[in-house]
Amino acid sequence: MRILIAEDDDETAEFVRRGLVELGHNVVLASNGADALHLLLVDQFDIAIVDRMLPRLDGLTALQRVRAGKVETPVLLLTALGRIQDRVDGLEAGADDYLVKPFAFSELAARVNALARRKPLQPQPTSLEHGGIVLDLLRRQVSRDSKPVILQPREFRILEELMREAGKVVTRTMLLERVWNYHFDPQTNIVDTHISRLRAKLNEGGKADAIETVRGAGYRMADDA
Amino acid sequence: MRSWRHSAAYRIAFAYFGAYAAGLALLGAVIFAVMHVSLGRQLDSVVLDESQTLADEYRSGGNRELGEAIAERESSGSATRMLYAVFAPDGRRLYGSFPAARPPQAGMQEIRFNDPREGPDLARGTALDLSPTERLVVAVDSDWIERVEQTVLIVFGTAFFGACLLGLAGAVILGGYLKRRLRSISRSAEAIIGGDIRRRMPVGHRRDEFDELAETLNRMLDRIEGLLENLRQVSSDIAHDLRTPLSRLRTRLEKGNLEGPGTGDGVLEDAIRRVDEVLSLFAAILRIAEVEAGETRGFFAPVDLSALVTELAESFAPSFEDEDRVLLWSVEAGIELEGDRELLAQAFINLLENTQRHTPAGSVVRLTLVSAGDRACVQVVDNGPGVPKGDLGRILKRFARLESARNTDGYGLGLSLVSAVAKLHGGHLILRDAEPGLSATIELPRKSKTAHRSLQSKDKEAAE
Numbered sequence: 001m002r003i004l005i006a007e008d009d010d011e012t013a014e015f016v017r018r019g020l021v022e023l024g025h026n027v028v029l030a031s032n033g034a035d036a037l038h039l040l041l042v043d044q045f046d047i048a049i050v051d052r053m054l055p056r057l058d059g060l061t062a063l064q065r066v067r068a069g070k071v072e073t074p075v076l077l078l079t080a081l082g083r084i085q086d087r088v089d090g091l092e093a094g095a096d097d098y099l100v101k102p103f104a105f106s107e108l109a110a111r112v113n114a115l116a117r118r119k120p121l122q123p124q125p126t127s128l129e130h131g132g133i134v135l136d137l138l139r140r141q142v143s144r145d146s147k148p149v150i151l152q153p154r155e156f157r158i159l160e161e162l163m164r165e166a167g168k169v170v171t172r173t174m175l176l177e178r179v180w181n182y183h184f185d186p187q188t189n190i191v192d193t194h195i196s197r198l199r200a201k202l203n204e205g206g207k208a209d210a211i212e213t214v215r216g217a218g219y220r221m222a223d224d225a
Numbered sequence: 226m227r228s229w230r231h232s233a234a235y236r237i238a239f240a241y242f243g244a245y246a247a248g249l250a251l252l253g254a255v256i257f258a259v260m261h262v263s264l265g266r267q268l269d270s271v272v273l274d275e276s277q278t279l280a281d282e283y284r285s286g287g288n289r290e291l292g293e294a295i296a297e298r299e300s301s302g303s304a305t306r307m308l309y310a311v312f313a314p315d316g317r318r319l320y321g322s323f324p325a326a327r328p329p330q331a332g333m334q335e336i337r338f339n340d341p342r343e344g345p346d347l348a349r350g351t352a353l354d355l356s357p358t359e360r361l362v363v364a365v366d367s368d369w370i371e372r373v374e375q376t377v378l379i380v381f382g383t384a385f386f387g388a389c390l391l392g393l394a395g396a397v398i399l400g401g402y403l404k405r406r407l408r409s410i411s412r413s414a415e416a417i418i419g420g421d422i423r424r425r426m427p428v429g430h431r432r433d434e435f436d437e438l439a440e441t442l443n444r445m446l447d448r449i450e451g452l453l454e455n456l457r458q459v460s461s462d463i464a465h466d467l468r469t470p471l472s473r474l475r476t477r478l479e480k481g482n483l484e485g486p487g488t489g490d491g492v493l494e495d496a497i498r499r500v501d502e503v504l505s506l507f508a509a510i511l512r513i514a515e516v517e518a519g520e521t522r523g524f525f526a527p528v529d530l531s532a533l534v535t536e537l538a539e540s541f542a543p544s545f546e547d548e549d550r551v552l553l554w555s556v557e558a559g560i561e562l563e564g565d566r567e568l569l570a571q572a573f574i575n576l577l578e579n580t581q582r583h584t585p586a587g588s589v590v591r592l593t594l595v596s597a598g599d600r601a602c603v604q605v606v607d608n609g610p611g612v613p614k615g616d617l618g619r620i621l622k623r624f625a626r627l628e629s630a631r632n633t634d635g636y637g638l639g640l641s642l643v644s645a646v647a648k649l650h651g652g653h654l655i656l657r658d659a660e661p662g663l664s665a666t667i668e669l670p671r672k673s674k675t676a677h678r679s680l681q682s683k684d685k686e687a688a689e
Contacts, residue, residue, distance in 0.1 A: 082508055084521050084567075102504065104497075154540060180540065184512070184567055186574045187505060193544040216494065 001046040001116055002026045006036035006062070007078065008054050012101075016049065019105045020112070033057030040066045045073050047115050049108070052079035052090065060093045067094035074115040076108075087183060106217030110169045117165070128163040130221045133202065133210060135163050144202055144210070154179060155198040158191075162211065162221050171218035195219055234403030235396075242396035246389050253381050260377065264370050268349055269333060275307060276353050276363040283355045291355075292320045308338070308348055308364040311355070319359060328352070329362055336364050343368075406435045410442070422450055463510065467503060474499040509638045512571075516645040521565055530560045530601055530669075533570060534594045541577050549586035552577075556594045560601050562671045564650050572646040575639040576605040576665050584609030584662075600652070601669045608662040617656045643667065 003025050007013040010031075017027045028045070030036040033054035040048055040062075048066075052059040063075055077095035079086055090098045097111050128135040132145045140156060142149045151159065157179045162170055172191045176182045180190075195211060202210040212222040283291040295309045299322055310323035325338045329352045340346040350364025409427055416424045425446060426439035474496055481492030515521060538554035545552040573592075580590045584607045591606045612620060621644050643665070644654040652669035 082511060083515050084524060084565075088524065152539070180536075180570075182567060182570060184571055185505060185508065186571060186578075188541075188574060188578055189544055190540045193547060194540070196547075197543055216497070 004045045004048040006030040006050045033062040037062040235400035238396035238400035242392045310362045312360045528566045554592040572643040580607040604666045606664040
């Protein structure tokens with residue numbers, strides 16, 4: 001993917017750039033808001049990672065102008081500000097996702113992947129399948145190897161999120177946002193508890209582990225499940 | 226000069242003095258005018274009476290009686306020197322010595338005459354026709370009135386001047402007094418600005434407005450000093466609480482460095498975990514500050530409290546179960562209120578987490594949501610060791626941790642956030658001894674929607 005990073009802190013920019021290049025992406029750097037705005041308006045990017053506070057033109061204003069120019073490139077806003085107001089402002093300016101500094105690179109990578117797959121006119125599937133696990137979104141039923149698995153509503157939602165990302169990492173924070181709608185870190189183990197219950201139900205009868213824990217990052221559906 | 230013009234105290238005192246002097250002058254002018262008119266009238270009536278008396282003499286005794294009467298009056302020389310004359314139609318003076326320039330017309334008038342001692346002069350007089358050939362003129366020299374009026378003016382002027390001097394002195398004294406009282410307050414304020422934070426405004430024993438003001442200011446200063454003290458305490462607590470995880474981190478990193486490459490993985494992971502701990506401590510401090518500042522009130526929206534609490538209970542029950550505790554919940558349906566869903570969730574989570582952190586395995590925790598009148602109560606009760614009664618108030622404070630909890634995780638910020646969130650929503654957090662265990666209740670007002678909307682529209686109006 002072609003990714004624009006608009007970040008004035010050289011160290012952060014380089015850290016993110018190297019990580020994304022290692023994942024096979026093509027990265028362009030901009031160190032101020034005016035350059036970022038120019039690049040977004042004249043060039044094509046799959047995703048833009050924009051710092052909220054940039055010299056010459058702040059990230060929020062640049063983002064608003066990009067959106068005013070009818071450029072729909074998915075934007076992940078980075079910020080050192082963690083207040084509720086800041087997140088609301090960012091989303092109102094047209095950001096698709098929001099990440100508070102400092103962040104783990106795995107968190108950023110997972111969100112970049114999730115944004116890349118967010119295609120606006122994709123038809124909503126009625127069922128998801130991964131390695132013998134079938135999730136029927138209409139009947140809210142799950143089966144593994146054709147045997148029904150009974151899940152609690154929240155366990156179902158977690159599995160749905162993992163299967164939508166189809167083998168990509170979903171972080172704890174993303175699950176908290178999407179399943180519980182919490183945009184704060186509750187400092188609890190509720191995600192882990194639910195994952196372990198979900199895992200136990202899916203793996204019942206000595207089957208291979210369906211959910212893989214990625215250390216320091218999150219969870220993903222196991223490939224060989 | 227500048228200090229005079231720019232002093233409200235002197236301005237007030239002099240404005241008061243000016244009004245006082247102007248009032249006094251106006252009073253004098255009115256008295257003088259009334260006196261002038263009434264003296265004139267009195268003189269007129271004396272002249273008329275006299276002319277009537279003489280006319281009566283003429284009617285009863287004729288020319289001879291009249292002439293005698295006039296001669297007698299002129300020779301007596303009374304204080305109010307009356308002037309008499311009887312003129313023939315050709316202007317010849319028949320009786321009397323009034324040296325009128327020419328015979329006056331009939332009726333009341335000012336008559337010009339030639340005073341033998343003072344030269345040309347004016348007199349106030351009346352002319353009356355006794356017969357076709359005799360015109361009686363009775364007059365009084367206006368000098369008399371002028372003299373009286375002059376005396377009055379001198380007396381009044383002296384009195385006015387004296388009163389003004391007194392008033393001016395009063396204004397200077399009053400202005401100086403006001404200024405002195407204000408300056409003593411301002412001097413104390415300057416001293417406080419200069420760093421003497423414990424300095425207070427002087428309060429007199431008279432209990433007047435200045436003393437009242439000084440007392441109010443002193444109470445304000447007490448509050449500010451308390452807040453500063455709190456801030457100082459919190460900053461030093463933060464610094465202290467950060468030292469522990471940071472020094473642990475340093476030890477780990479140093480150990481990893483000594484052990485050389487190859488052992489780095491576990492060390493780095495541990496280091497990141499510890500840094501995250503510090504960062505989340507910062508996030509919690511900032512979040513409490515944000516909530517206490519009330520900035521998030523703009524995001525209030527209807528929250529289905531019943532659904533939120535049920536969802537939390539269902540989310541947490543497995544984690545309680547895994548740690549050998551029991552979470553029981555009872556939720557009254559249909560309780561809604563205006564609020565910030567995420568902050569409320571965070572507050573409830575903190576209460577649940579506290580029970581997980583501070584109760585032994587096997588404990589039972591009860592989570593209830595009930596409505597009581599116009600309030601919604603979310604209660605978390607455990608049957609753990611509880612909190613000593615004396616410490617119930619203290620543990621709400623930032624960084625407050627009980628001795629018994631020294632070796633558990635956490636920084637003592639959980640309950641301060643809960644309390645801040647409750648206050649943000651117009652409610653409060655109540656901690657009680659559940660004998661045994663701790664009972665934490667968040668009471669939240671359930672404002673009727675219409676009331677809230679009108680409040681919002683008022684805010685909007687104020688914003689516009």
